[in-house]
Amino acid sequence: MCGIVGYIGKQDAYPILIKGLQRLEYRGYDSAGIALINNGNLNVYKAKGKVADLVRFAEQQDIKGTIGIAHTRWATHGEPNQVNAHPHYSQSEELAIIHNGIIENYAVLKEGLKEHGYTFNSETDTEVLIQLIEFVKKSNQVDLVTAVQLALNQVVGAYAIAVIEKNEPDTIVAARKGSPLVVGVGEDEYFLASDATPIIEFTNKVVYVGDEEIVTLERDKELRIKTISNVEKTPEIKKLEMTLNQLEKGGYPHFMIKEIFEQPKTLSDSMRGRVNVEENNITLSGFIDNKDKFLNAKRIIITACGTSWHAGLIGMYAIEEFARIPVEVEYSSEFRYRKPVINKDDIVIAISQSGETADTLAAVELARSQGAFIFGICNVVGASIPRNTDSGCYTHAGPEIGVASTKAFTAQVTVLTMLALMIGREKGTLPQDRYLNIVQELGRIPEKMKTLLTQNDAIAQFAKTFTYAQNFIYLGRGYNFPVALEGALKLKEISYIHAEGYPAAEMKHGPIALISHEMPVVVIAPSAGMYEKVVSNIQEIKARKGKIISIVTEGDVVVKSLSDYTISIPDTEECLVPLLAAIPLQLMAYHIAVVKGCDVDQPRNLAKSVTVE
Numbered sequence: 001m002c003g004i005v006g007y008i009g010k011q012d013a014y015p016i017l018i019k020g021l022q023r024l025e026y027r028g029y030d031s032a033g034i035a036l037i038n039n040g041n042l043n044v045y046k047a048k049g050k051v052a053d054l055v056r057f058a059e060q061q062d063i064k065g066t067i068g069i070a071h072t073r074w075a076t077h078g079e080p081n082q083v084n085a086h087p088h089y090s091q092s093e094e095l096a097i098i099h100n101g102i103i104e105n106y107a108v109l110k111e112g113l114k115e116h117g118y119t120f121n122s123e124t125d126t127e128v129l130i131q132l133i134e135f136v137k138k139s140n141q142v143d144l145v146t147a148v149q150l151a152l153n154q155v156v157g158a159y160a161i162a163v164i165e166k167n168e169p170d171t172i173v174a175a176r177k178g179s180p181l182v183v184g185v186g187e188d189e190y191f192l193a194s195d196a197t198p199i200i201e202f203t204n205k206v207v208y209v210g211d212e213e214i215v216t217l218e219r220d221k222e223l224r225i226k227t228i229s230n231v232e233k234t235p236e237i238k239k240l241e242m243t244l245n246q247l248e249k250g251g252y253p254h255f256m257i258k259e260i261f262e263q264p265k266t267l268s269d270s271m272r273g274r275v276n277v278e279e280n281n282i283t284l285s286g287f288i289d290n291k292d293k294f295l296n297a298k299r300i301i302i303t304a305c306g307t308s309w310h311a312g313l314i315g316m317y318a319i320e321e322f323a324r325i326p327v328e329v330e331y332s333s334e335f336r337y338r339k340p341v342i343n344k345d346d347i348v349i350a351i352s353q354s355g356e357t358a359d360t361l362a363a364v365e366l367a368r369s370q371g372a373f374i375f376g377i378c379n380v381v382g383a384s385i386p387r388n389t390d391s392g393c394y395t396h397a398g399p400e401i402g403v404a405s406t407k408a409f410t411a412q413v414t415v416l417t418m419l420a421l422m423i424g425r426e427k428g429t430l431p432q433d434r435y436l437n438i439v440q441e442l443g444r445i446p447e448k449m450k451t452l453l454t455q456n457d458a459i460a461q462f463a464k465t466f467t468y469a470q471n472f473i474y475l476g477r478g479y480n481f482p483v484a485l486e487g488a489l490k491l492k493e494i495s496y497i498h499a500e501g502y503p504a505a506e507m508k509h510g511p512i513a514l515i516s517h518e519m520p521v522v523v524i525a526p527s528a529g530m531y532e533k534v535v536s537n538i539q540e541i542k543a544r545k546g547k548i549i550s551i552v553t554e555g556d557v558v559v560k561s562l563s564d565y566t567i568s569i570p571d572t573e574e575c576l577v578p579l580l581a582a583i584p585l586q587l588m589a590y591h592i593a594v595v596k597g598c599d600v601d602q603p604r605n606l607a608k609s610v611t612v613e
């Protein structure tokens with residue numbers, strides 16, 4: 001939530017910062033703002049709405065300067081308006097700050113500052129922090145970096161901040177705790193951002209700022225890092241693997257549809273070097289390095305949020321089936337607070353596309369404090385969660401920009417499936433012939449996805465029929481119950497149609513009351529896994545005149561004859577059906593949202609990376 005970006009160097013900062021904000025807009029798009037130092041002035045421009053609104057306003061102003069910071073906001077404290085937008089000035093307007101995170105003790109700090117004569121323009125916690133920095137700076141007569149350090153010692157909460165000072169046009173001071181922050185190291189210039197996407201165009205050398213670290217970016221000087229408890233650190237420069245064209249739409253109208261179509265490739269990337277079809281083998285180094293832990297685990301707890309939680313549910317089905325280890329799947333936000341029983345021989349698997357979700361990060365910390373072994377499944381390399389786990393496995397889906405997760409989901413399911421297969425084989429709980437069949441079939445999934453994607457136009461056609469709907473029900477059983485949840489989530493996220501996912505047989509315990517001729521019901525009914533049972537559920541819907549949209553295996557006759565619309569997916573192993581069945585549901589949600597005129601890549605109120613709880 002919230003994207004922050006900064007620049008200091010020889011180029012004009014404004015275009016770099018605006019482009020950076022556009023890349024980070026997926027993190028929040030309620031308001032945006034920029035601060036630039038030019039000719040002894042610290043200019044702050046802000047606008048409600050998107051980065052484009054900021055550009056319209058700022059381009060009438062003085063946008064010169066080779067140092068600046070900028071922000072795109074997802075509102076937490078205070079409604080999304082121009083006053084609450086970042087950057088925030090300090091009282092004297094000599095300092096400006098941008099912030100991603102939440103200062104939890106802002107109310108107490110604010111009261112203290114009021115007693116010293118400070119007044120506040122906005123409702124934000126961020127303005128309190130910049131006033132505190134100014135107060136500390138003036139009362140202790142210290143430089144900016146020391147003031148930031150002293151102030152942060154009084155702060156409870158999460159932050160990634162960047163601060164600039166009118167009279168110090170050669171310095172940006174930034175710090176983080178809990179929220180992500182990356183520094184790009186160029187020739188005579190530094191970049192600063194919430195993730196590497198605004199940086200990659202300029203340099204592939206980055207430093208990931210650690211928790212409770214303060215970084216000073218100075219013109220023509222080496223990068224300096226120290227902790228908030230004043231310990232000097234040597235910056236560790238890493239090389240980015242990302243490429244610029246991964247961040248462009250590549251001819252597609254939206255990132256979401258591009259990412260849906262990328263899935264045959266992202267799945268291959270997820271399996272590259274791991275699934276060897278010729279040798280009938282899977283190798284996951286995260287598993288091999290910790291084989292004993294997995295083989296001796298009494299229980300696996302999967303913790304995640306949103307779409308990643310749905311992937312976790314599919315992982316539970318696979319791990320329990322193949323490895324015979326009990327699995328519990330927990331919403332990170334509940335797990336972290338409900339005093340769960342965690343044992344030393346438990347394995348906690350944290351799944352997160354961004355690797356930054358605050359609740360999942362906190363769940364990891366809780367599990368660590370109780371001695372569990374923690375395994376991360378993340379997409380963003382170098383993010384906080386993979387850096388806080390004992391071991392793990394990247395999904396390698398590439399940058400996912402559309403707020404509604406698609407390719408990251410299927411990559412997560414792939415990694416979980418590979419893990420379940422490896423544990424099952426090593427434990428001897430998965431018969432060898434079954435293992436071999438699934439490995440072979442896993443290797444065929446990318447091609448099958450390609451075939452499936454050729455139905456895009458047909459799905460776009462019938463999707464138009466459903467823009468009238470206020471509600472949808474999604475049903476599936478077994479491995480496809482989580483797919484039903486995910487299909488419903490995709491639809492509500494981007495088209496604002498209310499949708500519920502249910503285990504098909506549970507329908508009669510409630511949702512059946514909603515079924516009428518107006519209610520579209522999406523049923524995932526592949527031939528592998530409880531087919532006849534699902535057919536009975538479909539009959540129950542049909543009897544109540546519900547509109548049936550079915551996902552069936554190619555060649556299916558029975559379900560097709562009962563359905564109003566049918567999408568066929570290639571035949572595959574039961575445990576791999578989610579990888580295929582998810583795709584038509586993603587496409588359907590996408591096309592309904594497009595016809596409804598919704599902002600597909602940046603749906604209202606959502607953000608891609610939820611770094612607040």
Ligand code: G6P
Pocket residue numbers: 305306307308351352353354355356357360403404405606607608609610
């Ligand atoms: C947000 C995103 C979802 C995502 C969830 C968990 O709600 O909009 O798409 O599934 O966070 O994010 P993570 O990065 O931890 O997978």
